[in-house]
Amino acid sequence: MVYRREVPQEHSHQPQLDLTNTFLKLNNPDGIVDAVFGLLGNAAASAGLGNIEDPDCLQQAxxxxxxxxxxxxxxxxxxxxxxxxxxxxxxxxxVGLKSVLCTSLEAVNPEIAALTQHQDPASDNAAEENKAITLELARQIASIGGDPQDALKAGTFAPGDLNDATAAGNTCNDENDAAGCIFSQNLLVPDATPEEIDAAVADIDVGAGAGNAADQVLECPAPEVDAGADANADNAQEEDAAADNAADDAATGGIDFGNCDSPAIIFAAGLDGRKENSFAPANQDSYTHGSALNIGVITSFIQDRLKSNCEASQAAIDAAARGAQAAAALAGQAAADAFNDALGVSA
Structure with missing residues (x-):
């Protein structure tokens, strides 16, 4: 039998790729070049390994x-x-070839260690194996307080035809589809039913994993920015000066956000159902991202989006970098203002 090379699909789940990349780059001691390399075949993945020695383990790392x-x-x-x-x-x-599992590197987080990657749907026993992976993924998501139904988003395509001369199969690969072409083109084949997901997580102690991260988030008090400013006039002046400096440093005129609208950040209570104040992009159409307690999560995501999907001008990219640096030194609304002022935008 003559086998055909599988058509690439590393950008099929673009939202998951983008957000993983955002968090990877917050602290990346291994120097992994980009999250996308973890989804490539070994030859291509080798260009993005950083300090990871085994390309079969790059996705896990x-x-x-x-x-x-x-x-x-x-x-x-x-x-x-x-x-x-x-x-x-x-x-x-x-087409039909399974990817090699990671055996040379042990994951630090047990939630990650419990998982393996989906396999080509045309490979032997793929339906059963991929279903088991999805159900285990649901259990791990539930253990950290997430929505276990999100495990279905990891699904892959319908099986390709081993005899298809084009090897195109039923895949897609569109880096510019921010929603993820497997979702926008309705190509994802669910591995399990919602009822099967519910049954799989029925015995999970929700939020028990990851050091009770869910409870930590819910119990985190709102930053007391105003109280600190009232109690210490000098601190307030320093925050104002930092925001003013960021605004002064911004490129005036000609800041072009490319295909995207304003990258302003908001700081508010009740975002995504949170009890405490948090940060989020004000424009969810151009910068689709949930809220975060750490403004660095949001500024890093916006910087990545300006460089990639938005195709923003260098002036905008540079201003965002200055804004992120200014915001990192502040807290609460002052941090959001510093970032926004650097780009000449408002929420």
């Missing part, structure tokens, strides 16, 4: 680091997405 960073930020969405990323199918050299 990427997910593990992103999960750790999201956990430290108290971001359940980020943790959930890292788990989903770990379970995504990798590219292989031919």
């Amino acid at each position: 990427t997910a593990d680091r992103a999960f750790t960073n999201a956990k430290e930020a108290g971001d359940i969405e980020g943790m959930t997405t890292a788990l989903i990323f770990r379970a995504l199918e990798r590219n292989t050299g031919q």
Whole structure:
């Protein structure tokens, strides 16, 4: 039999890829070049290994680091997405060929260690194996306080035809589809039913995993920015000066956000049902991202989006970098203002 090379699909789950990349880059001691390399075949993945020696373990290492960073930020969405990323199918050299499992590197987080990647749906026993992966993924998501039904997002395509001369199968690969072409083109084949997901997590102690990250997020008190400013006039002046400096540093005129609208950040209570104040992009159409307690999660995501999907001008990219640096030194509304002022936008 003559095998055909599988058509690439590393950008099929673009939202999961983007958010994993955002959390990976918050603290990336292994120097992994980009999350996308973890979804490539070994030859291509080798260009993005950083300090990871085994390309078969790059996807796991990427997910593990992103999960750790999201956990430290108290971001359940980020943790959930890292788990989903770990379970995504990798590219292989031919239709129906399974990707090799990681055996040379042990994951730091047990939630990541419990998972393996989806396999080519045309490979032997793929339906059964992929269903088991999805159900285990649901259990791990439930254990950190996430929505176990999100495990279905890790699903892959309908099986391709081993005899298809084009090897196109039923896949897609569109880096510019921010929603993920497997979702927008309705190509995802669910591995399980919602009822099967519910049954799989029935015995899970919700939020028990990841050091009770869900409870940590819910119990985190709102930052007392105003109280600190009232109590210490000098601190207030320093915050105002930092915001003013960021605004002064911004490129005036000609800031072009490309295909995207304003990248302003909001700071408010009640975002995504949170009890405490948190940060989020004000424009969810151009910058689709959940809220976060750490503004660095949001500024990093916006910077990545400006460089990629938005195709923003260099002036906008540079201004966002200055704004992120200014925001990192502040807290609460002052941090959001510093970022917004650097780009000449408002929420």
